[in-house]
Amino acid sequence: MRRLLLAIFTCALVVQDARGAELRLAVAANFNAPMRELAAAFEQDTGHVLKIAPGASGKLYAQIRQGAPYDLFFSADQNKPAALVRDGLALGDSRYTYASGRLVLWTRRPDYHADEIRRALSQSEGRIAVANARIAPYGAAAEQVLGALGLADQLRPRLVYGESVSQAYQFAASGNARFGLVAASVVMRDGAFVTGSGILVPQTLHGPVLQDAVVLTRSQFPQAAMAFLAYLHTNPAQQIISRYGYMMPTPPVMSRDTVL
């Protein structure tokens, strides 16, 4: 009887996986907006249902370690997915670098010109919001930028720290901080600023913010999860991702150390 039930259960799972799986996605906050579009398109194509849980990567990572029922994890960095793979919590062959993030120096004033911003940054008063480098990859990239410009010590007393790029943006958008060093995905669409103004930080000033995704070992729908990752390789998906100001990690698209 138990065996029969198990067989029925397994069949049901397989059938469900083929037709309409329900996938739960733990998604780094900076990728929330494009993920909504990607998920909607994928749902329409396949009939699968995608549920998005956005949050700081560190928090999501801790939840996954404690057995949170996610199928896929879209981190804001490469270390956390790698650690999950190392500990058997994620499928090693699923690891995929889905985006490479850019930083923007942003202000809510709509009429700043690039050299004005540079002058204002080095001379004037006003807070500058960045993400906390200790917990957010975009914060680490922001520190690199200030270091590369030789402004780190000069600007330190003016920095305020958000728990994520989203919060750094909040600080700048509410006017409490004059500038914010935030992810392009938060303020840009199709190469233009949605609100305010700013400058795209040259990529020579910070290392690329490479973001990896993995399928989690405990997923009941690994095939559907892999299908979603495969969908991200397609042209329509890549167009959506780049519209939000992400660079596409140039081939090889799989992470460098997956071959190891």
Place this chain on the structure above:
Amino acid sequence: MIPFSDADLGAIWLTIRLATTVTLLLMLLGTPLAWWLARTHSAWRGPVNALVALPLVLPPTVIGFYFLLALGPDGPIGALTNTLGLGYLAFTFWGLVVASTVYSLPFVVQPIQNAFEAIGDRPFEVAATLGAGSLDRFISVALPLARPGFVSAAVLGFAHTVGEFGVVLMIGGNIPDETRVVSVQIYDHVEALDYVGAHWLSGTMVVFSFVVLCLLYVTQRRSRSSGLNFGR
């Protein structure tokens, strides 16, 4: 051996400074407010009581969000502080003081108010027949009789400010020795996967809070106060 880093110790010291400042301010502001609420027959009593109790039921995110907007250049508090030449209060110690004062208000006002109400009218009538003026009645009758309520208020106001997180996270900006309090430091430890650091600070918070509440309940039982009855 001290298990705390310099950043941890800075956060602990900052938290103590913040909680002390807020508690002192709240005792000063809360006492007349509690007195008025306990004695008045005004129609404003109900609405003001509700206003004082709001932080008990509102999520800290609501209070933090509105403070973030209110303290900024577009907000009423921001406009006021800027006109006074104080600049903007977000991301400053005094910004946290203002927000925490609102956030911990019911924890100070309600115990004092309950203690005042428990005295009843009779002691004041007696004092009045003995020739005591209204200020004299307040100082030599109300304050001594309501003492347990004041102790509860101070302890709860302090402890609640120490335990504050959401509001500080949203308006603090996580600046070392300025706005990075213990609860935010714990959050950072957890986010950075430094669970050992998180354990030390969190364990300290649990022990501290338990000891404080224990002392409060033990001493209150002895003096049989009604100071801890919320929502009556």
